[in-house]
Amino acid sequence: MIILSTSDKGGTGRSVTSCNLAYRRALQGSDVAYLDFDFGSPTAGAILSVSGAERGTTSGAGLHHYLQDRVAEPEQIDVWSASEREGLRGRPMGAGRLVLVPGDQGGGEFPVGTEMVDRCIQLFLSMEAEFELVLVDLSAGRSQAADLILSATAARQLQAITVRWLVFHRWTRQHIIAASGLVFGERGLIEAGTERGHDRADLENSIRFVRTAVLDLSSPEMAGLRPPQAAWLQSCNRELQELATKTKLGRTTMLGSIPLDPVLQWREQLISDNDVVFSQIANPQTSQAYEDLAKRLVHDEAWMSL
Amino acid sequence: MTSGTSSVHRATTHRPDPGLVALGEVRTGLLQHSAAIPHQLAERILQLVPGERVRLSQRPIAHALSPELMAGVDCRLAAASGTHIDGTGTVLTRASITGGTVVQASARAVVGPARADHRLPWSHYMARPGMIETRGKIEVDDLAAGFIGQPTSSSALDLSALSRRMMDVIQGSSQLDHAPRMRTKRTRLRWTARTVTAEQPHGLVEFAIEDDVLRTLQLRTKIDRIAMVASLCENLALHDWLLSTLLELIEREQRGAPHAPQAVLRLRPAIDSLLHLWMPAAHIDESLHPVWEALERRAGFTRQWEQLRDRIRDQVTLSAVTLMSVVTEGSASE
Numbered sequence: 001m002i003i004l005s006t007s008d009k010g011g012t013g014r015s016v017t018s019c020n021l022a023y024r025r026a027l028q029g030s031d032v033a034y035l036d037f038d039f040g041s042p043t044a045g046a047i048l049s050v051s052g053a054e055r056g057t058t059s060g061a062g063l064h065h066y067l068q069d070r071v072a073e074p075e076q077i078d079v080w081s082a083s084e085r086e087g088l089r090g091r092p093m094g095a096g097r098l099v100l101v102p103g104d105q106g107g108g109e110f111p112v113g114t115e116m117v118d119r120c121i122q123l124f125l126s127m128e129a130e131f132e133l134v135l136v137d138l139s140a141g142r143s144q145a146a147d148l149i150l151s152a153t154a155a156r157q158l159q160a161i162t163v164r165w166l167v168f169h170r171w172t173r174q175h176i177i178a179a180s181g182l183v184f185g186e187r188g189l190i191e192a193g194t195e196r197g198h199d200r201a202d203l204e205n206s207i208r209f210v211r212t213a214v215l216d217l218s219s220p221e222m223a224g225l226r227p228p229q230a231a232w233l234q235s236c237n238r239e240l241q242e243l244a245t246k247t248k249l250g251r252t253t254m255l256g257s258i259p260l261d262p263v264l265q266w267r268e269q270l271i272s273d274n275d276v277v278f279s280q281i282a283n284p285q286t287s288q289a290y291e292d293l294a295k296r297l298v299h300d301e302a303w304m305s306l
Numbered sequence: 307m308t309s310g311t312s313s314v315h316r317a318t319t320h321r322p323d324p325g326l327v328a329l330g331e332v333r334t335g336l337l338q339h340s341a342a343i344p345h346q347l348a349e350r351i352l353q354l355v356p357g358e359r360v361r362l363s364q365r366p367i368a369h370a371l372s373p374e375l376m377a378g379v380d381c382r383l384a385a386a387s388g389t390h391i392d393g394t395g396t397v398l399t400r401a402s403i404t405g406g407t408v409v410q411a412s413a414r415a416v417v418g419p420a421r422a423d424h425r426l427p428w429s430h431y432m433a434r435p436g437m438i439e440t441r442g443k444i445e446v447d448d449l450a451a452g453f454i455g456q457p458t459s460s461s462a463l464d465l466s467a468l469s470r471r472m473m474d475v476i477q478g479s480s481q482l483d484h485a486p487r488m489r490t491k492r493t494r495l496r497w498t499a500r501t502v503t504a505e506q507p508h509g510l511v512e513f514a515i516e517d518d519v520l521r522t523l524q525l526r527t528k529i530d531r532i533a534m535v536a537s538l539c540e541n542l543a544l545h546d547w548l549l550s551t552l553l554e555l556i557e558r559e560q561r562g563a564p565h566a567p568q569a570v571l572r573l574r575p576a577i578d579s580l581l582h583l584w585m586p587a588a589h590i591d592e593s594l595h596p597v598w599e600a601l602e603r604r605a606g607f608t609r610q611w612e613q614l615r616d617r618i619r620d621q622v623t624l625s626a627v628t629l630m631s632v633v634t635e636g637s638a639s640e
C-alpha cells in the first residue's frame with residue numbers, strides 16, 4: 001500500500017504526523033518505508049533523529065538524485081539502527097522494519113519529464129514489493145512532486161497497488177479553505193489527476209483529510225479557561241465544523257484528528273510511549289491519536305466509497 | 307553458454323594474458339506476479355532483443371535466460387589504491403527467471419589491459435562483447451578490491467546501476483499482474499573473479515554478507531573458465547536469496563503472534579513456491595562445482611536450508627494438528 005501525504009500549505013504538521021504514523025505502523029508490526037519527496041524541505045531525517053540526514057542526505061544518493069537518474073539506487077536508512085534517540089534504537093519486539101529513504105540536502109524542485117515518471121513508477125514497484133506500507137511525504141501544494149506522483153500512479157503497472165492520499169490541514173478557516181481547494185479546486189488534485197488518466201470517482205474516494213494540532217475543548221487543560229473564552233472557542237469550533245462540511249472536509253472525509261501537543265509545538269519529533277508514560281512530557285491523547293490513525297490507514301472500512 | 311559469453315571466451319583465448327579480472331553484480335528478487343509463470347510468458351518477458359532467442363530449459367528446474375544486451379562504456383574503474391584507471395569497452399547484461407518465480411538481473415565485464423595506449427575505434431570494442439580494456443598497466447587485485455568496496459553513488463563503472471535497470475525493466479513488465487503473494491527483499495551479489503595460472507590455487511577466496519541485501523564473493527579462476535563464472539555467481543545468488551527470503555518470512559510471521567497456528571499456516575504459499583527451487587549448482591559447468599562445494603563447506607548453505615525447511619514443515623504439521631483439535635473440541639462442546 002502506498003500512502004501519499006500532502007497539504008496545501010507548509011507548516012501544517014504533515015511531516016511530523018507522517019513520521020509518527022510510519023513509526024506507529026512499524027510498531028504495530030508492518031514493514032514500513034518512509035519516502036521523503038518533499039524536495040524543497042526534506043525534514044524526515046531530523047524528525048526521526050537520523051544524524052547525517054537531518055535536512056536530507058549528503059551521500060548524493062537521495063530520492064531527488066535518484067529521480068534525476070544521477071544514482072541507480074536511492075539510499076535506505078534503517079531507522080531502528082541509525083536513530084540517535086536512545087528510545088528508538090533497536091527494533092522493539094514485534095515491530096516491523098522502519099526504513100527512511102531520504103531526500104537530498106539542498107535539493108529543490110525540478111522539471112518533471114516522462115523518464116522521471118518511469119523512474120518513479122519503478123521506485124514504487126520495488127518499494128511495494130518489499131514493504132507493506134510505503135509512506136510518501138510530498139511537498140506542499142500542487143508541487144512538481146505532486147504532479148509526478150499523479151502521473152506515476154495513473155500508470156497501468158501500478159493499478160494492482162492500493163494508493164491512498166492524506167491531506168493535512170490545521171483547524172483554522174484559512175487552512176480548511178486551502179485544503180479543500182487543493183483537492184477539489186479548479187487546479188486541484190482531482191482535476192489534475194483526472195487529466196492524467198485517473199478515474200475521477202476512484203481518485204476522490206482515495207483521498208482523506210487529517211486535522212493537525214487541534215485544540216481539544218474537552219481536555220482538562222481547558223478547564224482553566226474563563227467562561228467567555230470557553231464559549232467563544234465553542235462557537236468558533238462549530239463554525240469551523242460547518243465550514244468543513246460545506247467544503248467537503250467534514251466527518252465523512254476526515255480520517256483523523258491529532259490534538260495539539262506541547263512537545264510538538266516546540267520540537268519536531270516522534271512521540272514514543274516513553275514520552276507519555278515515563279517522562280510524561282507528551283499527552284497520552286496524542287500518542288493514542290497516532291495509534292488510531294495508523295490503524296485506520298490500512299483499515300478498508302475507513303476507505304469505503306463515500 | 308549463450309552467444310554473448312562465448313564471444314567473451316573467444317576474445318580472451320586469442321590473447322592468453324593471465325592478468326584479467328571479471329567484475330559483476332547480480333540482483334535477485336521475487337517475480338511481481340500472483341503465481342509462477344509458464345515458460346511461454348517468461349520467454350515473452352525476457353525477449354529483450356527482437357529476434358534473439360531466449361534460452362529455455364526445463365530440467366532440473368524451469369529456467370529462462372534472456373539474450374545478452376551489450377552496453378558501451380568509457381569510464382573510470384574503481385581501484386582500492388585510488389589509482390586512476392580508465393577503461394573502454396562493453397558490458398553485458400542479462401536476466402533470467404527460475405521456476406517461473408524468481409528474477410535475476412546481472413551485469414558483468416572482464417577487465418584487462420589494452421595492447422594499444424590510445425582509444426581504438428568502437429568497432430574494436432564491439433567485437434569483444436563484455437571486455438573492458440584499460441589504458442596502462444593494472445593490478446587485478448587492486449581492481450577487484452576497488453570494485454567490491456565501491457560506494458553506491460560513484461562515478462566509476464557502475465554495474466549496479468545496469469543490473470538495477472535490468473531488474474526494473476523485467477519487474478515493470480506490463481505482462482505481469484504486480485500482485486505477488488508475499489513481500490520480499492531484493493538482494494545483490496557483487497562478485498569478482500581474477501585469473502590465475504594453472505599452477506596457482508583457484509576457487510573461492512571469500513564470501514561475505516555485507517548487510518541485509520548486499521553480499522560479496524571473490525573468486526580465483528583459470529582463464530578458460532572465466533566466461534562460466536557469471537552463471538555460477540547467478541546460481542549462488544539465487545540460493546542465497548532463497549535462504550534470506552525464507553528467514554525473513556519466518557521472522558515476519560513470528561512477529562505478530564509467536565505461536566499462533568494460523569501464523570505458521572500463512573507460510574504455506576511461500577513454502578510451496580520456494581521450497582522446490584533449491585537446486586544447488588543446476589545449470590553450472592561441472593568444472594566449477596568445486597567452488598560450490600567450497601562455499602558449502604564454509605557458509606553451509608544447504609545445511610541451513612534443510613534446517614529451515616524441516617523447521618517449517620514441523621511447524622506446519624504441528625499447527626495443522628493444533629487447529630484440527632481446536633475445531634473438533636469446539637464442535638464437541640456444542
Ligand SMILES: Nc1ncnc2c1ncn2[C@@H]1O[C@H](COP(=O)(O)OP(=O)(O)O)[C@@H](O)[C@H]1O
Nearest residue numbers: 010011012013014015016213260261264265268
Ligand atoms: N499535533 C501537533 N501539536 C503541536 N504542534 C505540532 C503538531 N504537529 C506538528 N506540529 C508542529 O508544527 C510544525 C510544522 O510541522 P511539520 O510537520 O514540519 O509541517 P509540514 O511538513 O506540513 O511543513 C512543527 O514545528 C511541528 O512540530
Ligand SMILES: [Mg+2]
Nearest residue numbers: 014015038043
Ligand atoms: Mg514537511
